[in-house]
Amino acid sequence: MSKNTGVIILAGGRSRRMGIDKALLKFEKDGLTLLEMIVEAARPVASAGIVLVTNQPEKYEFLKPSLQVVVDNQPGGGPLAGLEAGIEALVAQQYLLLACDMPFVQTELLKALVEWEEEGKSRDALVPLNPEGLPEPLCAIYNARVLAVVKEYLGENRFKMSDFLASIVTRYVLSSELEQYDPALRSFLNLNTPADFERYKAVFSK
Template identity: 40%
Template structure:
């Protein structure tokens, strides 16, 4: 099946330590499928290519996808920078491996709003969602400068690039269940997702 956005690379972030969960979140089973496969499915539907960012190639070899190690290990901003650096497309869609209900319609909507912007970031009741967002190559240099100075707060990036925030009201119709931005950090989170 051809992607609807050949100029976008789906970057799945698989480098987290999963400390609070106690097990590798990418392989948590939900309805008979590991979380990584849910992220991969929507990326293949929406994006032209898919790239994994993390430092454990032995865990993900079965997926036969390119995997790159973090250039600046230890932070989500470093993961974004690594994925954007290695992407051959002008922009990426970043997605974490621990999102149980990734929504292709929301991904498409965010991508469709990127014309003249370097970052397109959804806003939910919990604030900005920087790890389910669009980033263009113009973000690389500001990201690098932040990482070099030890600032890994992704939200600080947005004042240095042309950022389009997509408010919750814009997304409500695409997310009727309100679950599209859940991510699983703890065993309690996992149990709640299994109950949905």
């Protein structure tokens, strides 16, 4: 992996359905938080470093100084605002954008995304499709040059990731292409509710 890659982890959601900050949940009493699980999975591909983007940095003081923590320039701007803040915080050629509620993300899958993006030098984004055929823009690679388009969207109060992806050169990766790196496609399991958390405890323990 020759290209300089920065990792941006988003922890800006309000976790309304979960009721508490899901990034700080633990499957085991003395285990890692969900956020720490994601950091550990992403660390091998983060040649340019890892940055956490959040509007509540005080909650994540325990991660310093090993992890850089920054806030959105435009709170309420959703993932695009997080992508902007992350790109501005880390100098890299490309960025892996991850949500904080996907604790089963697999390092081998992330390595494959990074390597595929190195091969497609004209692409702006490389976005996996989950088994339902839906894009996963918060487990995807973005070239540094998208920053100008991100700023344009934010300046116009346009926050939809689908519109953003349609306006740049995006390659979508079929889930069947990813199964050799993550056979069960656990990487795309996310936790939104207490029921999700309890159900995935069984997944984590296997």
